[in-house]
Amino acid sequence: MESIFDILYIPMGYILRFAYSLTHNYLFAILLFTLVFEILLFPLAVKQQKNQIKQASLAPRTAAIRKKYAGREDQATKQKMQQEIMDMYQAEHFNPASGCGTLLIQMPIIICLYNVVMRPLRYISNVPTAEITALKTFLEDAGVEIGIRSEQINIINAIRDNVSNYYTIAPHLEGAILPVFKVGPFDLSQTPTISFQPFNWLMLIPVLTFVIMVVSQKIMQRFTYQDPTMAEQQNSMSMKIMQWTTPLISVYFEFQLAAAVGVYWMFRNALMVVSKIVAAKLYPLPKLTEEDYKEAERQAGLSNKQKKREAKERDPNKKPVRSLHHIDDDDYNERLEAAEKQEEEENAEREDKAPVPLKDEEQSDYRKKK
Numbered sequence: 001m002e003s004i005f006d007i008l009y010i011p012m013g014y015i016l017r018f019a020y021s022l023t024h025n026y027l028f029a030i031l032l033f034t035l036v037f038e039i040l041l042f043p044l045a046v047k048q049q050k051n052q053i054k055q056a057s058l059a060p061r062t063a064a065i066r067k068k069y070a071g072r073e074d075q076a077t078k079q080k081m082q083q084e085i086m087d088m089y090q091a092e093h094f095n096p097a098s099g100c101g102t103l104l105i106q107m108p109i110i111i112c113l114y115n116v117v118m119r120p121l122r123y124i125s126n127v128p129t130a131e132i133t134a135l136k137t138f139l140e141d142a143g144v145e146i147g148i149r150s151e152q153i154n155i156i157n158a159i160r161d162n163v164s165n166y167y168t169i170a171p172h173l174e175g176a177i178l179p180v181f182k183v184g185p186f187d188l189s190q191t192p193t194i195s196f197q198p199f200n201w202l203m204l205i206p207v208l209t210f211v212i213m214v215v216s217q218k219i220m221q222r223f224t225y226q227d228p229t230m231a232e233q234q235n236s237m238s239m240k241i242m243q244w245t246t247p248l249i250s251v252y253f254e255f256q257l258a259a260a261v262g263v264y265w266m267f268r269n270a271l272m273v274v275s276k277i278v279a280a281k282l283y284p285l286p287k288l289t290e291e292d293y294k295e296a297e298r299q300a301g302l303s304n305k306q307k308k309r310e311a312k313e314r315d316p317n318k319k320p321v322r323s324l325h326h327i328d329d330d331d332y333n334e335r336l337e338a339a340e341k342q343e344e345e346e347n348a349e350r351e352d353k354a355p356v357p358l359k360d361e362e363q364s365d366y367r368k369k370k
Helices: 006-023 026-057 059-068 075-091 098-118 129-141 151-166 201-222 228-234 237-254 259-282 290-299 304-314 326-353 360-369
Strands: none
Touching: 006 026, 006 098, 026 059, 026 098, 026 259, 059 075, 059 290, 098 259, 129 151, 201 237, 201 259, 237 259
């Protein structure tokens, strides 16, 4: 091993090499390679789905706790509400951060897969880095332009026709698999460019990747649980901008790298959606009803009397809401006395305007006149 990352890179390289030897087609080799690792990562997708099921099942109780503290905006009350929610999660053995942990585990693996696709001479042909560096230096001295991006793909293209001439520089080339990046009329070793005369078909790869990423985000949102309290944030302008920014950044990089990288990223996003749908079908999210939320409110002690009090607290014309923090007690008492005095005056005014009932004799005279 030349680096600590080879612990992951080398096994991945063996799989990509086997996929290419099986298909003899670089496009299908990348598809098979991506499919194998999506299957290996599927248990993580299932774990994430189960975490969302647990979160969804606790949603009514979470909503009841939030409703209990509705209208109180001071920091002390918010902290108490959050602590009560976390205590409930702990009692139910639910960790809201475990879903993020699953994503964090996947990210290094995805980065490793990307590096293996980008460095075929090292991980498909199994040529040591020192020999690759020697090859690059020799070719550049000979006037061959290797470049910085996709350099190993460019080296393979430069030595393929007369590879035996480079055995002295890189002995591991003898008997090595040198993948052919041309698939039909498409050369996946080339970098896509925007060109219409002649038409560059490779530029369709970044475009297709953009479409697949946008559509996949929409589909995955349908199969992903979203906390109702976070719905407003999910629909905010900043979140919508992020949903478009990530695909656009991917398109930019795909116009800077070999088309093979764009093909991998396109397959990766498509298979990720399939994995999400399969996990959602195997472990569907619970369907919550209004009765579930009402039952959670009853268990949380939200009686009718308490609900009426909370309704008054949310009405700015009624009694003010008392904070849980002791420092505003004096202000609260002053506002409460003013509100009660105003309410008494309004009641007295309504009583004065009410009609006075007639006495029995007056009612008898009134009927005789009628």
